Amino acid sequence: MARKARAAICRELNQPVVVEEISVEPPKRGEVTVRLAACGVCHSDLSATNGTLALPLPLVLGHEAAGEVVEVGEGVSTLKAGDPVVSSFIYMCGQCRFCAAGRPVLCIDQGKALATLPDGTVRTRDARGQPLNVFSGCGVMAEYATMHVDNLVKIDPDVPLDRAALVGCAVTTGVGAVFNTAKVAPGATVAVFGCGGVGLNVIQGARIAGAARIIAIDTLEEKLALAREFGATDALRYQDDPTKALKKMTGGGPDYAFECVGSGELAAAAYRAIRRGGLAVVVGVAKPGDSTAVRTMTLPFEEKTLTGSYFGSCVPRIDFPRMLGLYRAGKLKLDELITRRYGIDEAPQAFADLQSGRNARGVIVFR
Ligand SMILES: NC(=O)c1ccc[n+]([C@@H]2O[C@H](COP(=O)([O-])OP(=O)(O)OC[C@H]3O[C@@H](n4cnc5c(N)ncnc54)[C@H](O)[C@@H]3O)[C@@H](O)[C@H]2O)c1
Ligand SMILES: [Zn+2]
Ligand SMILES: [Zn+2]
DSSP states (O other): OOEEEEEEEEOSTTSOOEEEEEEEOOOOTTEEEEEEEEEEEOHHHHHHHHTSSOOOSSEEOOOSEEEEEEEEOTTOOSOOTTOEEEEOOOOOOSOSHHHHTTOGGGOTTGGGGSSSOTTSOOSEEOTTSOBOEEGGGTOOSBSEEEEEGGGEEEOOTTSOHHHHHGGGTHHHHHHHIIIIIIOOOTTOEEEEEOOSHHHHHHHHHHHHHTOSEEEEEESOHHHHHHHHHTTOSEEEEOSSOOHHHHHHHHTSOOSEEEEOSOOHHHHHHHHHHSOTTOEEEEOSOOOTTOOOOOOTTHHHHHOOEEEEOSGGGOOHHHHHHHHHHHHHTTOSOOGGGEEEEEOGGGHHHHHHHHHTTOOSEEEEEOO
């Protein structure tokens, strides 16, 4: 039987999200229904509401959540009712050369479940019975969600689910960009552009990796104060191009720079700032028409690298437990990441607060 659930939905671009009662159908073969406990509000959800991420509407938002399995479909043997799980927003076929090589974020079928489940259909309908798309096979900003089993990772029951939810995007994206994509070395100098949910996790990832100097850059003073709490050693208020300031502060440029805002111009600034042989990593997701220009000559003469990082280049079943292990060991801050908790009916406020930069992370809690 379908379950009723209140859910945050984008129906119209550039309009506030709406909260509606939807119906969530039971799991089909290979699928699982989850009762969500908490869902973080990520900038990528906001990007789906303003066209930066062009996903088909109407769309149930949410891709950073944790909850409890309530029902499993035929053929699901790895999860059972009662299991605590964290959502994962990547599709992995398990067969292509990238999946085989342990790089599922690059799965050639990644586009298969961008707004539906992997079979191209959805289990979500509105009050009039019309189908609702789901953000990246998830749509977990809702009391219930039915998802493919590969979009869920079972976790140990000891971590509170509101904190575990953050591992479903911000933490794994940020810390993973440092550990997996850049492989930041101890003693390194790191610059981080943008200190929101993702950037703060790049900062704490760099701290855990043993970076000697971590320079946080943001337009908001409050974010710079937070950045220091998460391990930044220096803070730079973004006014105009910080390249010169960064070069001066570090005697030639940081070893690594991470762009965690979503701007072609900032990606270029990150690249300009790094030292010879340095690595600039673009984590932010810019508008489709945005581009990044670099001085071509610097590529051969300075051997600089500009790359990107999707979901922290993670393997969810390896990296989610790894992040929770770091939390348990007292090395990774999750409690401090949650600035404010909202009920599902307050979802429009949570998005407004994200837009105005009020939170490290805002989290919708369901019970
Ligand atoms: N690569 C991935 O897999 C992945 C995953 C999740 C999110 N993202 C993207 O990462 C970006 C950040 O997400 P978030 O949830 O942390 O967003 P957020 O809104 O919480 O944080 C963005 C931060 O950037 C700051 N900022 C804005 N303009 C700036 C500027 N010119 N210079 C310096 N800082 C500036 C804001 O004040 C804010 O603190 C978004 O583009 C999001 O879509 C990417
Ligand atoms: Zn996200
Ligand atoms: Zn694949």
